Amino acid sequence: MPTLPMRAKPRGLALRLALSILASACAIFLAVFAYTYRESERTVLRNVEEGARNLTLATVYRMETVMAGAEKLPAYVAKRLETTELSQDDLLAQIVDALETNQQVYGSTIAFEPYAANPQQRYYAPYCCRGQDGQPLAFNYLGSETFNYFHMDWYLLPKVMGRPSWSEPYFDENGGKVVMTTYSHPFYKVADGARDFAGVVTADLSLQWLRELVSSISFNRSGHAFLVSQAGVFITHPNEQLVMRESIFSVAEATGDKDLRAVGRSMIAGRSGFTRISNPVLGPASGQDAWLYYAPLQSTGWSLGVLVPEAELFADLQSLSRKALIMGGAGLALMLFVLAAISKAIVRPLEALAHSAATIAQGNLDTALPPVRRKDEIGELRNSFESMRQALKEHIATLVETTAAKERLDSELKIARTIQMSFLPKHFPPFPERDEFSIFAFLEPAKEVGGDLYDFFLRDENHLFFVIGDVSDKGVPAALFMAVTKTLIKGVAEGGTEPSDILEKVNLELCRDNESMMFVTVICGSLNLTSGELRLANAGHCSPLLLRQGAVENLPLPPGLVLGVMEDARYTTHRSELQPGDMLVLYTDGVTEAMDGDNTLYSDERLERSLLTYGSNGSEQLVRAVLADVRAHTAGEPQSDDITLLALEYRGKRT
Structure with a gap:
């Protein structure tokens, strides 16, 4: 057995134990500290909000008093003019x-x-x-x-x-x-x-008296007030460059501040509020956050705001918090020293056991463990290591055998995939000498082997037969059922019967001795290359799509039962006619049910949009473009089902 490389000596258990206890204490301290700090912040904000509200409302009342006095005189004169x-x-x-x-x-x-x-x-x-x-x-x-x-x-x-x-x-x-x-x-x-x-x-x-009144408002050390009109224009502000030249909305637009725009809408709507803003134009200094309380003047529709720098609000609280953190850090350092000493005495017997365990980890399973006379958890640990050493020797022997068997199985699955894919037509264009049509198909299993199938061949000089199907399961059982189904369909179809007769005969064969109750959905059809007549029969498969003159439509096929379930199932042949330039697309549900990371399906609608986008590029380019679009939708998510696409373009009678 190869030996493992020596690892660097880990930190001692005593230190780790001390650090763990210290980390827990530190976490508790920080949690209590954070909670206390947060509650203190909220208390400060409540007090500031109350003070700003009282100051703002008192100023608003003084303004309203002046405004109300000014309103009485025009009302009196207007009354006299109406009566005299x-x-x-x-x-x-x-x-x-x-x-x-x-x-x-x-x-x-x-x-x-x-x-x-x-x-x-x-x-x-x-x-x-x-x-x-x-x-x-x-x-x-x-x-x-x-x-x-x-x-x-x-x-x-x-x-x-x-x-x-x-x-x-x-x-x-x-x-x-x-x-x-x-x-x-x-x-x-x-x-x-x-x-x-x-x-x-x-x-x-x-407005001079009003400016003087608002400019006289002070809160804390550098808090200030400003007044905006019903349109949001600054009537007063410490920054004279804003007065009667800018509005709260122009400032928000210039700085890209969506929150300030929302505050402006609230102010001109006549609402009151207490909110945090980060706009450097309105704030006390660039880069400083501030808290704003605003209230309306009911008579004019204007709004008064009182702005308080956040740094001033929490300066004392932050100073006290820094002192608490320094004291807490000193206490935790002392606790670490004491815990390290206690932990060292407790874990010393484990050092010898750790040395022996390291030797065993290098692959030497015959190493004897040191004797431990203690009957506590350390003694039980030594006995457990001994049991593990014996069990590990047995497990490694079993693992060698299991690994060899798995490698053989993987190799056999790869061979099975190669064999399965060889059943399908894979040389394109398959009939280079024929210009009446072009056909292209692609199958991508979800596992090593899959249950989807497709096939096409010329039954005679003027008839092209094609089929697509989807077995109810995945993996090796589905692959075997797929191979049997494809072989039966091709054998029966070469006899030249109607698509519905082909499905009935194949269904009868699949129902015999089908103890696993597997089934397969199938659409098969025959295209007359001279007249464009299309004959299709459906056995529970999703309807094919027809791309014609820039539009996509579902071919209304008669319903049919899946193959392999009921021996007496009957099927119907649907007849239609393809026009030169028509594109027939058959697919399995692995295409439309492909999911992205949010479990969103690729969907029938997106498939139809892809067909409209790439339908004029020919059968091969259409199939490859749709597959690329499906992969773009799934964005690397694991494939949940086999994906199969077949596109048949009818070009008309050979010239």
């Missing part, structure tokens, strides 16, 4: 009164519909706003061909919706010359029972 006829001086007085009443309102106008205020004047919108740097109120009249306020959002939206609305923030170039938002309240005139839209009363709010 006011002169132009009265209109100006109403506007001035609105600005003097509410110091938060930057400007106001009463914008009328065309010719509603004056039949001779298309545009009429007196505007009053606060002066710059404490200057007196400034007056202006809005509306011209270059400033058509009828098409502007602050005028058009309340007109179309029939209710007051806040506009998106904008820079007012013609009125107040500042970044503002406008609250517009529609008013109507009642005439002859009809209520007609007459114009809007507005209140402009400068």
